[in-house]
Each structure stands twice: as C-alpha cells, then as structure tokens.
Amino acid sequence: MPELPDVQVFKQYVDATSLHHAIDAVYMREPALVKGVAPRTIRRHLKGHALASARRHGKYLFLDIADDPDWLLLHFGMTGSLDYSRGSGEPDYTKLRLDFRNGYRLAYINKRKLGRISLVPDVDDFIDAQGLGPDPLADDFDLGAFRSVLDGRRGTIKGLLMNQSAMAGLGNVYADEVLFHASIHPETPVGLLDDDAVEAVYETLGQVVQAAIDARADVEQMPSTWLLPHREPDATCPRCGGTISRIEVSGRATYFCTQHQAGRG
DNA sequence: AATATTGTTCAGCA
DNA sequence: GTGCTGAACAATAT
Numbered sequence A: 001m002p003e004l005p006d007v008q009v010f011k012q013y014v015d016a017t018s019l020h021h022a023i024d025a026v027y028m029r030e031p032a033l034v035k036g037v038a039p040r041t042i043r044r045h046l047k048g049h050a051l052a053s054a055r056r057h058g059k060y061l062f063l064d065i066a067d068d069p070d071w072l073l074l075h076f077g078m079t080g081s082l083d084y085s086r087g088s089g090e091p092d093y094t095k096l097r098l099d100f101r102n103g104y105r106l107a108y109i110n111k112r113k114l115g116r117i118s119l120v121p122d123v124d125d126f127i128d129a130q131g132l133g134p135d136p137l138a139d140d141f142d143l144g145a146f147r148s149v150l151d152g153r154r155g156t157i158k159g160l161l162m163n164q165s166a167m168a169g170l171g172n173v174y175a176d177e178v179l180f181h182a183s184i185h186p187e188t189p190v191g192l193l194d195d196d197a198v199e200a201v202y203e204t205l206g207q208v209v210q211a212a213i214d215a216r217a218d219v220e221q222m223p224s225t226w227l228l229p230h231r232e233p234d235a236t237c238p239r240c241g242g243t244i245s246r247i248e249v250s251g252r253a254t255y256f257c258t259q260h261q262a263g264r265g
Numbered sequence B: 001a002a003t004a005t006t007g008t009t010c011a012g013c014a
Numbered sequence C: 001g002t003g004c005t006g007a008a009c010a011a012t013a014t
Helices: A004-017 A039-046 A123-130 A143-150 A157-162 A172-182 A195-214
Strands: A023-028 A051-057 A060-065 A071-075 A080-086 A094-100 A104-110 A116-120 A244-249 A252-257
Touching: A004 A051, A004 A060, A004 A080, A004 A104, A004 A195, A023 A039, A039 A071, A039 A116, A051 A123, A060 A123, A116 A123, A143 A195, A157 A172, A157 A195, A157 A252, A172 A195, A172 A252
Parallel strands: none
Antiparallel strands: A023 A094, A051 A060, A060 A071, A071 A116, A080 A104, A094 A104, A244 A252
C-alpha cells in the first residue's frame, strides 16, 4: 500500500544510497510489470550509466538516468518496495535489480504484478499525459490550490482524496487518516463542505503527510493517537473513546470514528 | 477454503 | 463529453 508518504521515503532512500554509482548489470525478472517499452530497452538505457537524481509525484517515483535522456519510472502498486544492500542472492520477489560498481545492488521488490516499471522521456509530460492532479507536497500547493482541486467535484470527500486525477498521492489508508484528524465523515459530499471544513482538510492533509514521512511511513512509529494502528472494526477511538466502524466507500474498506466523525455526513 | 486486501484501469451509467 | 462508481486484476495472508 505505498502511498505518497511511503514513496517519499523510497525517494529519500534512493537519494541516500543509490545515486552516482555506475550500473554494471541490470536484471529484469518480471516482464509483465514493464509497460510501454521492451525490457531490453530499459536494460540498454541503464547499463553503464548511473542514477543522477530522484523525483516523486503522487505515488510515482522517477529516477534520472545520467547521460541519458530518459527517466526510469517506478510505481509500487500495493506491495512494492526497495532494498539497497550487498551480498549474494537477492530479496524474495525482486523484480528489477541494479548492480552497482561499488558492490551494492538496488532491488525493486514486488510480491504481485500490480505496479509499473517503465521509461519516460519527460516527467512533466508523463504527469500531464497520465492526468495526475497536483502533488500535496509541491511548494505551490496552497489553500487556493486545494480549493481548485475541490471545485466542481461531486461524490464523497473520501473518493475525491483518493482520486489521483484530482490530487495525486493519497490512497485508501491516508485518506481515512486525514478525515479522522479533520473530524469529517468520509461519505460527506464534497459540495457540502463549508469553508472551515475545506480548510481543516487542507491543513490536516499537510500535517498528516509530513508526520507520516517523519515516521518513515512506518506504522510502528506512528503516534498511537492516529487511526492507522487501529484499523479494525469495533476498535476504540484513540482520540475520543468512540467506536471505530468499518464501511465501504468508493469500493474500499473505510474506517472512521462514529462519534467524532459523525458530522457533515 | 473462502474471503479480505488495495492502486489502477476501464466499462457503464447518470 | 464528463466524471463518478464499481468490477476486475494480482497473489498472498488469514
């Protein structure tokens, strides 16, 4: 379930480990994950080159290939992750492996085939072509930008928060977390949110995303007052002592507190 | 053993 | 056209 915070942590991980090492070998283990380009083409673009920088938009990670016009695109689906280490063998479910000249290797791990490995010539063009909305961590994502995201939308606030073409990055878990802290019922129609509620969602969104990144997107390190460690039916709300309920919204399991998130539904 | 899980895509509908 | 909803997919855990 890599969402924005998880992918941001992956980006920081790549920044700290995998840049500026020449790539001696490339192993592609799962052609089904490679979209829009032949696996051998990816190998050709990477081999002998280094990774120059990393960029993230929403749940997508882009790695700039030094001395090459293209970027390596990684999407993690629900079960993807990265591992940088040395030694013989590789982690289970490794689907792409880059062996660096320093003896370390970067593994893209994915238990399932939901995800994407590709090459893109231009990140901004890809974002446009994919129809991705703004990223909430972008410098210019202010309250006005968030209002634009909501403008003219129908449906529920939770559905909107998960809609990558409205705003890119939140998935099921963090959409719930934001609404939990903003004290808004997940099925509230977007059009019924008043100015205060819109501002509350905007502020909460920034705080939750930043705090999750600070916790390295690790549930173990999330504050116990968050919803995340309590995502089960009939749990006790860590905020108000109410009851956590499970419903389905936009086809996804949704957890919320029936007491302090009762309003505006 | 049947069911829940969730990001994206796409068919279908208002 | 548009945008929203829900089914389908993958494959593992429970």
